[in-house]
Amino acid sequence: MTATDIRTAAIARALFAARFGADAVGTWSAPGRVNLIGEHTDYNDGFVLPFAIQHRTHVALAPRTDGRIRVVSTFDEGSVEVALDELDALFPDRRDEVPEWARYPLGVAWALLAASGTDPSTVTGVDLAFASDVPVGAGLSSSAAIEGATAVALADTWDIDPDRVALAKVGRRAENEAVGAPTGIMDQMAALLGRADAAIFLDCRSLEAQVIDLGFAGAGLELVVIDTGVKHSHATGGYGERRAACERGAAALGVPALRDVSVDDLPRLAELVDDVTFRRVRHVVTENQRVLDTVRTLRAQGPTAIGDLLVASHASMRDDFEISVPELDTAVEAALAAGAVGARMTGGGFGGAAIALVAHDQVQAVTDAATTAFEAAGFAAPTIFTVSPSVGAARD
Ligand code: ADP
Ligand code: MG
Numbered sequence: 001m002t003a004t005d006i007r008t009a010a011i012a013r014a015l016f017a018a019r020f021g022a023d024a025v026g027t028w029s030a031p032g033r034v035n036l037i038g039e040h041t042d043y044n045d046g047f048v049l050p051f052a053i054q055h056r057t058h059v060a061l062a063p064r065t066d067g068r069i070r071v072v073s074t075f076d077e078g079s080v081e082v083a084l085d086e087l088d089a090l091f092p093d094r095r096d097e098v099p100e101w102a103r104y105p106l107g108v109a110w111a112l113l114a115a116s117g118t119d120p121s122t123v124t125g126v127d128l129a130f131a132s133d134v135p136v137g138a139g140l141s142s143s144a145a146i147e148g149a150t151a152v153a154l155a156d157t158w159d160i161d162p163d164r165v166a167l168a169k170v171g172r173r174a175e176n177e178a179v180g181a182p183t184g185i186m187d188q189m190a191a192l193l194g195r196a197d198a199a200i201f202l203d204c205r206s207l208e209a210q211v212i213d214l215g216f217a218g219a220g221l222e223l224v225v226i227d228t229g230v231k232h233s234h235a236t237g238g239y240g241e242r243r244a245a246c247e248r249g250a251a252a253l254g255v256p257a258l259r260d261v262s263v264d265d266l267p268r269l270a271e272l273v274d275d276v277t278f279r280r281v282r283h284v285v286t287e288n289q290r291v292l293d294t295v296r297t298l299r300a301q302g303p304t305a306i307g308d309l310l311v312a313s314h315a316s317m318r319d320d321f322e323i324s325v326p327e328l329d330t331a332v333e334a335a336l337a338a339g340a341v342g343a344r345m346t347g348g349g350f351g352g353a354a355i356a357l358v359a360h361d362q363v364q365a366v367t368d369a370a371t372t373a374f375e376a377a378g379f380a381a382p383t384i385f386t387v388s389p390s391v392g393a394a395r396d
Contacts, residue, residue: 016060016129024060030148030393032134033190038291042184045205045259047291051389052194057132057145084120107178139347144187147171148393194392228327230351249281283321307342314344323349338369
């Protein structure tokens, strides 16, 4: 564990002790993630290339004997408690009865019991306390981190042994049905399957995952995150509208998902749908191709060669999918002008963070350039830090 992990795990244990008046039996954790490339392709059955980052959410846990689950977080002064055998009645219909943040861990408990066919009366109750150093709403998926940490902690405690893909599906179901956010499965797969120095090349249709060496350190590269501080929201915003446009495009071409559309099919689609739908589809179709090209390029030439693909991805999100914001464009432009190998917005869009692939000795120049550009544009100062590809969910 890194020094930050040790500190955050200690905060989770201290929170547990302070709120519950007892000691936890252990801590588990799961990481946030950065998506290197492949944006809004996951729910189109396409390809993504995320990696887990060193920022993690830790959960301290102890069993309790009365079949109830209770959760607390550094985010909230209250605690939320429910009987395990009431979760089925709570989700999804009565989810509004619990605060939104608590739906993530309680939703995971609910979905894990259901996925494993476990009768809630046969497992122990649990107390859970969460602490995290994953920035929230920055596009780094603090949601998958809390889901992943909860999933591995409960699977261990309840002695159920689903594979990692099954746990990722549990996280997605919690987020879709218990929280009510219509997200894909990329974030959970990255949080559960992450490896040091590597990305996860995920086929979102088959859920086949391959570990792809990134080799950033060996190539003298750093991955810089420029968090704009502009908050996005998955549950509202334009996310649902974008998904609907993708579904319209697939329906117009008579295919199950945009995964089944190639760049060569695009001229035909232009005749069938309105301009906005066409551009939404073009983003997804070309982005899928860029993920494949990035994997091939990483294998053949290494990370220094993927810069143009990152830049093309950003342009496609800005112009075709229209999910960028001025702060993200400014971050990308400033990073490139200061010598970044490549840069793009990452995550769902409408705010959050941009990433820049930068030579080690140019990180300071890129940081300064982005800071100066934000100031000149009258934007609030961005938060800038580097991330390294790290391991997935585990017991600490
Ligand atoms: P992102 O995943 O990009 O950070 P989301 O909106 O998907 O943003 O998820 C953020 C939400 O996840 C928070 O608003 C909160 O409800 C929940 N969450 C994440 N981490 C924690 C935590 N440590 N404690 C409590 N809730 C958390
Ligand atoms: Mg999220």
